Amino acid sequence: MITFALPKGRLAEKSAALLAKCGVDTAVLNEDTRKLVLESADGRCGFFLVKPADVPAYVEAGVADLGIVGKDTLIEEGRDLYEMLDLKMGECRLSIAGYPERRDVLTNPHLRVATKYVNTARRIFADREEIEIIPLHGSIELAPVTGLADVIFDVVQTGSTLKANGLVVLEDVYTGITARLVANKVCLKTKAEELLPLIEKLREAVK
Numbered sequence: 001m002i003t004f005a006l007p008k009g010r011l012a013e014k015s016a017a018l019l020a021k022c023g024v025d026t027a028v029l030n031e032d033t034r035k036l037v038l039e040s041a042d043g044r045c046g047f048f049l050v051k052p053a054d055v056p057a058y059v060e061a062g063v064a065d066l067g068i069v070g071k072d073t074l075i076e077e078g079r080d081l082y083e084m085l086d087l088k089m090g091e092c093r094l095s096i097a098g099y100p101e102r103r104d105v106l107t108n109p110h111l112r113v114a115t116k117y118v119n120t121a122r123r124i125f126a127d128r129e130e131i132e133i134i135p136l137h138g139s140i141e142l143a144p145v146t147g148l149a150d151v152i153f154d155v156v157q158t159g160s161t162l163k164a165n166g167l168v169v170l171e172d173v174y175t176g177i178t179a180r181l182v183a184n185k186v187c188l189k190t191k192a193e194e195l196l197p198l199i200e201k202l203r204e205a206v207k
Contacts (some may be wrong), residue, residue, distance in 0.1 A: 001046050004192055005064035007052035009029075011179055014089050015068045022201035053163055055080060056182065065187040065195060071177045076117045082188060082200055085181040088206055094120070094174040097167045098144055098151035105150045106170060114143030124153075126172055134158035139164045 006015050006029075016026040025040035029047060038047045048064055054113055055069035056079035067081075070190060072094055074083060094117065105111065110130040115121045118135050125131045133150050140196055143149035145165055156162065156169055181202060 001039075001043065002066065002198065003048065003064045004045065004056045004189070005048045005050055005058035005067035005069075007055055007069060008049050009052065011052065011068065011070070012049065013089075015179070016201065017086065018089070018205060021205050022198060024198070045067050053077070059182050059184050060186045062187055065184055065191060066198075067182045068179055069182060070155075071180050072117065072120075072174070074180060074182070076120045076176065078119065078186065082183045082185055083180050085203055085206060086181050087179040087181055087202070089179040092155045092177045093172050094153070094155075094177055095168050095169045096151050096155045096171045096173060097141075097156065097162050098155050099166065100168045102150075104172055108150065111151070113151055114140055114149035115152055116140065121153045135183040141167060143201055 006012050012029070016029040020026045024045055025042050028038045028040055036049045042043070050056060050058060052070060052071055055067040056074060056077040059067040060066045060079040060081050069080065069089065070090065075094070077091070083097050096106070110132070111125070111128060111134045112134060113121055113125065114134040114136050116135065117136050118133055134143065136143060140152045140154045141161055143152055144167060148188070159169065162168060181199065183195065183199070
């Protein structure tokens with residue numbers, strides 16, 4: 001059996017469609033259920049539905065053989081696993097955003113940055129003597145609006161939420177953020193006969 005860690009939410013639907021295109025029986029993923037552990041009708045595949053940020057942990061631990069996760073999460077988590085394919089889904093960027101009239105805020109001696117990408121933010125601002133990273137997990141755009149932070153560091157896709165709150169991108173830090181197929185290092189060797197043909201089918205499907 002091949003096991004997958006799949007992110008709950010919008011990416012799950014796209015992931016299921018891509019896997020189905022490669023011959024994986026994903027019908028169980030379309031069922032109306034609250035179960036988080038699912039198995040295909042043919043018994044060849046198992047699926048764990050987890051929060052996007054948790055996908056790398058399940059794959060690194062070998063609980064799942066393969067996972068589908070955003071590159072932003074891989075950068076943040078820094079897990080020991082193989083990044084096999086760029087699935088070219090959900091493209092976005094990791095950017096610093098704030099008020100357009102305060103672009104000079106990035107040169108301030110003390111900078112307050114609100115983000116859910118705490119590890120990544122610490123790395124990109126490592127040369128700053130005074131930096132305050134404020135961990136948030138939702139409505140990041142609210143931080144500058146309320147004065148909690150000077151800027152935010154977050155994923156940007158269309159920029160519509162930023163615009164609605166009077167914010168703009170001040171600097172793109174990472175571009176080409178897309179969904180990636182990742183594999184457990186040990187499983188890729190011990191289950192090569194099962195995994196490698198599927199990975200090659202996915203490679204062709206993405207092309």
